[in-house]
Amino acid sequence: MAEKSSIFDMIGPVMIGPSSSHTAGVVRIASAAIRILGSLPTHATITFYNSFARTYEGHGSDRAIVAGLLGFATDDKRIREAFDYAKEAGLQYTFQSVGNASTMHPNTIKLQLRDERTGHAVEVIGQSRGGGVIRIVEVDGFPSDFSASLHTLIVDADDRTGSIAFIASVIAHDDCNIATMFVSRKGKNDVARQFIEIDSGLKDITLEYLRQLSWVHRVIYIPTIN
Structure with missing residues (x-):
């Protein structure tokens, strides 16, 4: 096609x-x-x-x-x-x-x-x-799908029930709209990596909050690349 x-x-x-x-x-x-x-x-x-x-x-x-x-x-x-x-x-x-x-x-x-x-x-x-x-x-080694034309958040976290919804909720409370989300994991109940494209930038305090969660291992934030 x-x-x-x-x-x-x-x-x-x-x-x-x-x-x-x-x-x-x-x-x-x-x-x-x-x-x-x-x-x-x-x-x-x-x-x-x-x-x-x-x-x-x-x-x-x-x-x-x-x-x-x-x-x-x-x-x-x-x-x-x-x-x-x-x-x-x-x-x-x-x-x-x-x-x-x-x-x-x-x-x-x-x-x-x-x-x-x-x-x-x-x-x-x-x-x-x-x-x-x-x-x-x-x-x-994690499959992904993002363009870097939007603000992009990459989160490594434990593959646990409700983790995706929780991170989406944190982003929503920062008045940011999720455009796309792609999730990869190494295996069930192993580390999962979330690739999230959002329409506007995240506040530093939001990123720091995500980083201090015990089940989140790494947070990478990529502002729009022109």
Whole structure:
């Protein structure tokens, strides 16, 4: 079935070219990943799949992904010299390519990031859908489905009765409307991960309340990525 087009597919974001799917979308995937990590990485293994594997150098996706890992925006002119800025920042990165991953979207990237300063690490798989639109489809082995175009809350919590409804209630009491929710779990009564997209931002006090709950293990908040 063909994917539905939108106004974003036709117009696209303000960006450094040449292609919204190969540059702007790639920057945004990296931007989402560093927010999940919680910092700029010191090490990155970057794997391009399918059409990205064949075109990432010629279309500038290699520079775009490195730029995103440095925290650059889609319209930052420094994207063209991202490799030089990465060297200055001490970011060590490796490119890999897999050209025949038939189960994956044509424009898929996997990022394995590590920050030696904090000891934190994350693995993120994202898809660039065109027009700068992205989907984050996996985080640390948990299937996900969010675009980073809305405020996103990621909650790791015990898989217990009423936990989803309780967190939804806390968000509602902050006058925030849930747009989408995707829940993954490792197994029954194991840790579950909730990916929640909301229409407006959450207050710091709401995030701190969620973090202090004994059955909540981790809370990540990602404001809208432009």
